[in-house]
Every structure is written in C-alpha cells, then in structure tokens.
Amino acid sequence: MEILSPAGNLEKLKYAIKYGADAVYTAGKEFGLRAQSANLNNNELKEAVNFCHKNDVKIYVTVNVFAHNSEINKLPSYLEFLDSVGVDALIISDPGVFVLAKEHASQIPIHISTQANVTSWKSAEFWKKLGAKRIILARELTKFEIREIKKKVPDLELEIFVHGAMCMSYSGRCLLSSFLNGRDANRGNCSQPCRWEYQLQEKKRPNESFPIEEDKFGTYILNSKDLCLLDQLPVILDYDIDSIKIEGRMKSLYYVANVTRTYKSALDAIKTRKDKDNHKLRAELDKISHRVYTEGFFHRFEAIDTQNHLSSAYIRNYQFIGEIVEQKENFVYIAVRAKFEIGDKIEIIFPDIAEDLIVQVEEIFDEDDNLIKFTKPNTIVKMYIDSDIPIHGIVRMKIK
Ligand code: SF4
Known part of the structure; x- marks a missing residue:
C-alpha cells in the first residue's frame, strides 16, 4: 500500500519524498483544480519526474478539470507533453478529458479522480471497462462499501483519502464559492465560503428557528472537520487498498513532511508488527495546523461527526x-x-x-x-x- 502525498510545488515534492512518500501528486499550470497553488510549469514537471524516478517514487499529475469547450483544443498538446516526460498516471474526472488522454497520452495509466464521485462497485467497474487503472474513491464511503468494491472489482486499484480537509459537498462539487464571490470550486479556485460565519433566518417564519450553535461571530453550519484515519490503518491494510492519499497541495512543506512521516511510521510499525506509540503519532498530527479531526464516513454513512458547528478556526499549537x-x-x-x-x-x-x-x-x-x-x-x-x-x-x- 503506497503513501501518496501532495506536492503543490517542487520544494514540497522533494520534502514529501525525503519524509517517506511512495508517490506524489501534483499539477501543471492548467487543468489541475488548484488555482491558488503554485503548481509546476513544464520545466518543473520534467525536473519533478526525474527527481521522483531517481528516488524510486511515482508521480501522478492531476488533469481533473471539468473541461469547457474552450479548453478542449488546448488539452491534446499538454497531454502529449505529459506523455513525453513519463509521468506515472493522470488523475482525471471528466469523460471528455479521459477520451483525449486515451488518444494523446496513451502510455500513461489513468486514475479516476475523487471529483468523479465513484461511490459504488458498478461505477468503479464502468471506469475499469473503459480502461482506468485506479479509482480514487469518494470520501463519502464507509469501510464496508470500500471492502465490497475491492471484492467485486479486484483487478482495479483503489485509492482512498486518509488525511486532510473535507468538503461539506461531494468532493468539492459545490457552487457556494461561485455564487458568493465568483470563484469556482469546480475550476480549482474555491474561496472556502463553507468556513465562513453564517446566520440563518427565514423571513416569513419569525417564530421558527433552525437549532444551531452560535458564538459571538455567528455560526458554522457548513464547516467540515478534517479527516484523520491514522487509527484505521490496520483495517485499511487488511482491505488490500492500493494507495492512501494525504490531502493538501496548498499546505506548507512542514505539513506535507510531518503528515507523510507520521503515516509512514504507523504503517511501518503495523507491517513489522512492532509496537507503535499511537499517542505519539497522533500528537504529531496535532502539531500541524488543522481543524478538529474526524474519521468521516468510514464507519457509517451519516454526517453526525463530520461537521464542526462551533468554530471554523484552525487549531495551531x-x-x-x-x-x-x-x-x-x-x-x-x-x-x-x-x-x-x-x-x-x-x-x-x-x-x-x-x-x-x-x-x-x-x-x-x-x-x-x-x-x-x-x-x-x-x-x-x-x-x-x-x-x-x-x-x-x-x-x-x-x-x-
Ligand atoms: S466552499 Fe467548502 S464545500 Fe464548497 S468546494 Fe469550497 S471547500 Fe468544498
């Protein structure tokens, strides 16, 4: 099972590798759904591929934009470039981009992005029949659903998120940011308005209120906690998952390095049957800037423990x-x-x-x-x- 770490720029990519990543994911300057991240220009992408391969690490490039007509003509040359430098996989969510990748980057395996919201084995099988090598499952799945998908489509690689920020909508398929300040989450440009402080009022029903917690700044009805599945690694390993992914291409190199080494330590201890001090490892995850942690939907598909209605502030110790x-x-x-x-x-x-x-x-x-x-x-x-x-x-x- 590989540890897959975010690489928002070349420096973070190198730290992710030094601190134990088996694979990294990054984006070029376009089509990669993280407009606020530095991302890599073509020369940096070449350097990144060389650095990764020299260190026996895989590099996956996100091309997970939902492409509009105006972008279709620009994609072939970019895909051909990625093919020529030898990246190890493309991360794609849009069927149109999938078809173009098959035509213009035929040597590169395709991983289906979490943005495609694969939530069932039938959907996973659909992508496999079209030629996908791996599915990055939606975060909104329980461990039972994940296990069933692996059993029903055993030849398909599965990747799951284990750590990092979550959206209150399905994997960022959300228009809040577009509506409120014209920054489209589906184009990688989210301004995170789900973390803002809201007050809820229904004009015609002054006597009815939505029961929400509120502090002097307002309330946080849409605010997701951060995912942390460190304690679930033995289960995940047992389910034969191929890759565990850490969210955070826009986070600091310290975040990338510390989260990567913490999951690596935990995994090494499980594999070598060494006693591990889980408190110490959990403490490391508390020493990065984070929101309150949750195990998300891993145990049941209920949004009971996934939102923090009290505060959207980061915990920074x-x-x-x-x-x-x-x-x-x-x-x-x-x-x-x-x-x-x-x-x-x-x-x-x-x-x-x-x-x-x-x-x-x-x-x-x-x-x-x-x-x-x-x-x-x-x-x-x-x-x-x-x-x-x-x-x-x-x-x-x-x-x-
Ligand atoms: S506004 Fe919040 S829920 Fe919507 S895409 Fe951005 S981070 Fe996700």
Whole structure:
C-alpha cells in the first residue's frame, strides 16, 4: 500500500519524498483544480519526474478539470507533453478529458479522480471497462462499501483519502464559492465560503428557528472537520487498498513532511508488527495546523461527526519556523520562515521520528557570523548543535 502525498510545488515534492512518500501528486499550470497553488510549469514537471524516478517514487499529475469547450483544443498538446516526460498516471474526472488522454497520452495509466464521485462497485467497474487503472474513491464511503468494491472489482486499484480537509459537498462539487464571490470550486479556485460565519433566518417564519450553535461571530453550519484515519490503518491494510492519499497541495512543506512521516511510521510499525506509540503519532498530527479531526464516513454513512458547528478556526499549537538548508560539522544553517530568539525551545524534526531533537537556543549567528538575539523571516542563520544531526531537518516551535 503506497503513501501518496501532495506536492503543490517542487520544494514540497522533494520534502514529501525525503519524509517517506511512495508517490506524489501534483499539477501543471492548467487543468489541475488548484488555482491558488503554485503548481509546476513544464520545466518543473520534467525536473519533478526525474527527481521522483531517481528516488524510486511515482508521480501522478492531476488533469481533473471539468473541461469547457474552450479548453478542449488546448488539452491534446499538454497531454502529449505529459506523455513525453513519463509521468506515472493522470488523475482525471471528466469523460471528455479521459477520451483525449486515451488518444494523446496513451502510455500513461489513468486514475479516476475523487471529483468523479465513484461511490459504488458498478461505477468503479464502468471506469475499469473503459480502461482506468485506479479509482480514487469518494470520501463519502464507509469501510464496508470500500471492502465490497475491492471484492467485486479486484483487478482495479483503489485509492482512498486518509488525511486532510473535507468538503461539506461531494468532493468539492459545490457552487457556494461561485455564487458568493465568483470563484469556482469546480475550476480549482474555491474561496472556502463553507468556513465562513453564517446566520440563518427565514423571513416569513419569525417564530421558527433552525437549532444551531452560535458564538459571538455567528455560526458554522457548513464547516467540515478534517479527516484523520491514522487509527484505521490496520483495517485499511487488511482491505488490500492500493494507495492512501494525504490531502493538501496548498499546505506548507512542514505539513506535507510531518503528515507523510507520521503515516509512514504507523504503517511501518503495523507491517513489522512492532509496537507503535499511537499517542505519539497522533500528537504529531496535532502539531500541524488543522481543524478538529474526524474519521468521516468510514464507519457509517451519516454526517453526525463530520461537521464542526462551533468554530471554523484552525487549531495551531506549533509554528513552522524554518528548514535546515546546510550542515557543516555541528553547525546547522536554517532558512528562517518565522521569528525565534535566544532562550526559545525549538524542535527539529527528521524523516525518522525517533531522531527528532529538542534544542534550547543559546546562540544564533547571522550569515556574517555576527551573534544575533532573534531571527528574521527570509534570512539564513546558523546555530551550533551539540549532537549528530541527521539530514533534511525542519524546525518548529510551540506557539507561545
Ligand atoms: S466552499 Fe467548502 S464545500 Fe464548497 S468546494 Fe469550497 S471547500 Fe468544498
């Protein structure tokens, strides 16, 4: 079972791989349904494919736009380009794009996007007969439905989301954002109005009210919690699922790295029958910015525990403050993302959770070797660390 991580840009792609992803998914500048993400231009896509294949990692490219007539003519050359660079799969939701991919990128396997909302084995079988290699199932399925689909269509690969944000509509098939500020979720440009604070009033029924919780800012009737299926990995493994997917192409490289290594650690422990400290792994998922977690529809198809009506705010206990860009002897060079200062206790995380370090900051040097009291974002600083430092460290700190 592969761990599939998001790669919103080249830097995140490289961290996802360093931190344990078996495969990554990304998008080109067009047709990939994440208009607010940096995405990769054609040169970056070539570099990404080379980097992935050198590291024995697969790379899937989203072409999951619902194409309008004006886009049909532009798709063939892009699909031919993807075919020529050797990406490992295309992620597609639109039947028209599917047909074009068969014609213009015939060597690349096709994965059916969660946007296509495959919710039954019959629908999965339909796509398989047309030549799809894998289905990325809708998030709105129970484990019993997932198991039945695998049994009924055993030769078809199945991918499920295990972690990240959810929509209150079927996989983003939603017009809220289009209606409210002209940003179409179905074109990858959602402004997340489901997280806004609403007040509900029916004009002609002043004595009837919808029973909703409300704070001084309003209410959050449409606000989905974040999915977290870490504790369900033994079940998922048992069902012979081919790929577990982490949502979040627009999240930080720290998010991508930490969620990837946490799921990898949990999976390795299950596979090697080692005792794993699930509390420690859960704690790692609490150290990224997230909403209240839920196991979604995994146990039953009822939206009982999937919405947070109390707050749409992210829970942020830790701050991503930089990444180690160079190590010389016992000095580490940190590309600073957020301020920290002498006296702070910082944590440096590594691909192997067991190697994480907690460091009390005693001295910080700038690039010219001057002693400084605090750091500034977008600078490089240097610190002496009195222990062996593994490579690819990311620095975080508990929010004060
Ligand atoms: S508005 Fe909310 S539910 Fe609709 S697509 Fe955007 S994130 Fe999903």
